[in-house]
Amino acid sequence: MKVIKTIDSLRRDLQLRKADGHSVGFVPTMGALHEGHLSLIHQARDNHEVVVVSVFVNPLQFGEGEDFESYPRDIERDQQLCEEAGVDILFYPSVEEMYPREASVEIRVVQGVDVLCGESRPGHFDGVVTVVLKLLHMVEPNAAYFGQKDAQQVAVIKQMVQTLSMSVQIIACPTVREEDGLAKSSRNVNLNTRERELAPALYSTLIKAGELAKSGSSRTELMEYVAKNLDQLELGTIDYVDVLTYPELVASEQLSGTVIIAVAYQFSRARLIDHILVEL
Amino acid sequence: MKVIKTIDSLRRDLQLRKADGHSVGFVPTMGALHEGHLSLIHQARDNHEVVVVSVFVNPLQFGEGEDFESYPRDIERDQQLCEEAGVDILFYPSVEEMYPREASVEIRVVQGVDVLCGESRPGHFDGVVTVVLKLLHMVEPNAAYFGQKDAQQVAVIKQMVQTLSMSVQIIACPTVREEDGLAKSSRNVNLNTRERELAPALYSTLIKAGELAKSGSSRTELMEYVAKNLDQLELGTIDYVDVLTYPELVASEQLSGTVIIAVAYQFSRARLIDHILVEL
Incomplete structure (x- = not known):
């Protein structure tokens, strides 16, 4: 080399x-x-x-x-x-x-x-x-x-x-993930034990939201679903949840084509991002 | 083709x-x-x-x-x-x-x-x-x-x-020129006979300014020289006269390196531009 x-x-x-x-x-x-x-x-x-x-x-x-x-x-x-x-x-x-x-x-x-x-x-x-x-x-x-x-x-x-x-x-x-679904990131080392246990909820919630999108949920419904589920973690705060066209990243209530469901979540010492792409 | x-x-x-x-x-x-x-x-x-x-x-x-x-x-x-x-x-x-x-x-x-x-x-x-x-x-x-x-x-x-x-x-x-030095341009056809006769003064004035630059004239002196000579044409108006570093196009009283002396002149129905580059 x-x-x-x-x-x-x-x-x-x-x-x-x-x-x-x-x-x-x-x-x-x-x-x-x-x-x-x-x-x-x-x-x-x-x-x-x-x-x-x-x-x-x-x-x-x-x-x-x-x-x-x-x-x-x-x-x-x-x-x-x-x-x-x-x-x-x-x-x-x-x-x-x-x-x-x-x-x-x-x-x-x-x-x-x-x-x-x-x-x-x-x-x-x-x-x-x-x-x-x-x-x-x-x-x-x-x-x-x-x-x-x-x-x-x-x-x-x-x-x-x-x-x-x-x-x-x-x-x-594709995003490389841990066995439990958590996206690999150099920031994961900054999660405490309890946070590390619950962090895979980011991805599992996105997966469920993707299924809801495929069965016809609207943008607002999807954002509310993800926000509600992540609020239940009671560990940190949601920085953003959004559902947009991809790769244009435009908000549209009518979902079609490729759509990104994305989240940023602030744990005590680590801000993690994750997303999934859904074909509608 | x-x-x-x-x-x-x-x-x-x-x-x-x-x-x-x-x-x-x-x-x-x-x-x-x-x-x-x-x-x-x-x-x-x-x-x-x-x-x-x-x-x-x-x-x-x-x-x-x-x-x-x-x-x-x-x-x-x-x-x-x-x-x-x-x-x-x-x-x-x-x-x-x-x-x-x-x-x-x-x-x-x-x-x-x-x-x-x-x-x-x-x-x-x-x-x-x-x-x-x-x-x-x-x-x-x-x-x-x-x-x-x-x-x-x-x-x-x-x-x-x-x-x-x-x-x-x-x-x-390089700029392609008529025999008398006028830069070729599709706009030259819009010059009247008297304008066409005097238009080569743009280039000849620039050439003389270039010689002055080589013998140490300052930016201000060069600009005044070109402006005074073109004003004597009494045919139209000067749009701009400038002396700048090239290709940075920055104004500097201390002239060195490559310098552009540039002019735009508005005749009755044609705006002509011309310039020379001088190595100092």
């Missing part, structure tokens, strides 16, 4: 491999890799001759008071995990390499950002699409892999690719 | 040619092709195995009250000129093909737009970079060719390519 830190050498290396007709799969990450990331890497490994993983903690997507400085960084461990997973190129640029000068253009997400996690994180998705667009321009992969767990991020990126007429395929990989 | 109207068939066609290792030169235009465009096409023809020309009158870059509806369109003639110039693919999409749905992201130019032509055309360059970014994503050329005559457009596009880490080479081709 090559560890590459500059855009120029990344391009030079990839150019040679592409000239041989090799297909490139790209997994952009912020590092601190866990099983979720590894499942993306494995899928890219299955589909492409060349797998590129980027590790870059993107300052643009952190708001004021958010945890840019304290965001976990462990490049040695990331490097080892990538090597074991058969990655070809680990791209690990500095902030100066990614943003060498003031931006001459700014990208603003204007659809699907005033809902779900976007509501409490203004500008967050502008930072996400900016870094993803730049990384896609650097790697020019055939496909890029994202975790479906970050459903809104995947939606926003898919919509950007469409709006900007990009040819790259955006592949969303 | 192939005339292609959809993005899908453009991509399919180009994919085959690129798989053969062919280099692609791209000339984006709004049609109504003239000698300036042809010089871009000839340069692309010299440098690449495949030449793609797009003809698309981009509604996004026309402001309210501007001439989107009346902008000259003559696709038969454009097609014939492209064919004669040895173009391989003429890409001629509809507005619906280019903008099939509401944009999920918006691109805003934040550097170099509150000066020169940008000052009187708010949003114009946002529309320009949006369509150019989309076209570059569709064609994925090795190089794209623009007329240096539209100096601010070239500057904004070069800066966008840098900010967004794109690999495409942006090539600015």
